[in-house]
Amino acid sequence: MNSTITPSPWIKIFQPCPQPNLRLFCFHSSASGASLFRLWGKHLPSNIEVCAIQLPGRETRIKEALITKWDDLVSSLTQALQPFVKEYPFVFFGHSLGGLICFEVASKLRRQKLSTPKYMFVSGRRAPQIPIDDPLHQASNQTLISTLREYGGTPEAVLENRDLMELFLPILRADFTLNEKYIYSPEAPFEFPIVAFRGINDAIVNLQQLSAWKEHTIGTFALHEFPGCHMFFQNEPKTLIEAILKFM
Numbered sequence: 089m090n091s092t093i094t095p096s097p098w099i100k101i102f103q104p105c106p107q108p109n110l111r112l113f114c115f116h117s118s119a120s121g122a123s124l125f126r127l128w129g130k131h132l133p134s135n136i137e138v139c140a141i142q143l144p145g146r147e148t149r150i151k152e153a154l155i156t157k158w159d160d161l162v163s164s165l166t167q168a169l170q171p172f173v174k175e176y177p178f179v180f181f182g183h184s185l186g187g188l189i190c191f192e193v194a195s196k197l198r199r200q201k202l203s204t205p206k207y208m209f210v211s212g213r214r215a216p217q218i219p220i221d222d223p224l225h226q227a228s229n230q231t232l233i234s235t236l237r238e239y240g241g242t243p244e245a246v247l248e249n250r251d252l253m254e255l256f257l258p259i260l261r262a263d264f265t266l267n268e269k270y271i272y273s274p275e276a277p278f279e280f281p282i283v284a285f286r287g288i289n290d291a292i293v294n295l296q297q298l299s300a301w302k303e304h305t306i307g308t309f310a311l312h313e314f315p316g317c318h319m320f321f322q323n324e325p326k327t328l329i330e331a332i333l334k335f336m
Contacts, residue, residue: 093175097149098168100140103129108137110336111178113169113205115186115193116140117212117319118263119236119256121147124183124322131329136336139172141165141186146259154262158192158270165189166196173197179207179336184292184318185267187213191304195275204280207335208305211285211328212318214293215300216272225264229257236260238291240317281307283335285328287320288313310335 099113100122112132114125122140129138143161145154155161172178182190187210197204214220224235233253236242246252282305284298295313302309312331314320321328 093171096168097144097152098142098165099172100142100148101137102126102140103138105135105137107135108176109135110206111137111139111172111176112332113172113178113180113190114138114140115180115182115190116143117184117186118267119146119260123147125325128325128329131326132333137176139178141189143263145262154259156262156265156269158266161189161266162192162196166193166200169193169197170202173203177206178203179209179332180205181209181211181332182213183211183321184213185263187211188216188267188270191216194278198278204278207281207283208278209283209285209332209335210301211321212287212290212293214297215303216270217274217303218297218300219272220268220270223264223268225261225268229253232257232260232264238318240319240322277303278305279307281305281335282309283332284309284311285331286311286313287316287318289316290318290320292318 114128116122116124122142125138125140132138142149143155144152180190180194190208191210194204194208224232233247237247282301284301286293286298299311314327
């Protein structure tokens with residue numbers, strides 16, 4: 089990481105690059121954290137720096153309060169990103185809730201007349217104009233655990249561990265609150281291209297909901313499906329990363 093930038097708790101860089109040609113900002117999904125992307129740098133050229141976003145209330149920020157309001161999240165995160173986006177070209181990748189967050193951050197960067205990403209890659213999330221039709225943020229703990237099981241990616245031993253779930257479920261509930269209380273405000277489409285991904289067996293987002301991201305760009309739009317469920321890339325990100333690299 090460039091020494092002129094003060095480290096931010098919002099941005100975790102697992103493999104710093106002194107002078108990257110490109111920064112890949114990765115926005116994690118609900119009940120996840122920056123560690124979702126800890127191995128991505130191993131599958132990328134050395135001149136691409138992975139900058140993983142870390143929301144409060146988890147992992148390295150476990151002692152901080154969880155965020156459930158969009159204004160608080162987008163304002164603070166955009167401010168933290170400003171010195172990073174001024175230095176080098178960059179792209180956004182966001183999975184599930186992270187796809188919605190990177191969309192809102194890109195919108196705020198544009199409104200502030202700051203640099204915007206060269207590409208936006210969104211994964212496993214319906215387009216922002218399509219509301220959530222089955223909210224879960226006030227559901228019972230057992231329903232949330234069943235939802236996690238459906239997502240895939242969480243070991244059964246973890247799902248059955250009461251102590252771990254007591255730590256985990258408030259994070260999930262806060263993230264679901266963000267995702268489900270989101271209110272879309274129409275703006276002009278972006279000029280940069282958008283590429284959308286999903287696992288072909290994803291029960292959370294269907295092809296039609298994912299395809300609707302094309303309304304948010306006047307540039308090119310592409311859609312790719314991969315084998316797997318909602319968290320299709322969690323254990324083996326290489327195939328997804330290779331698909332992203334084809335555009336960069």
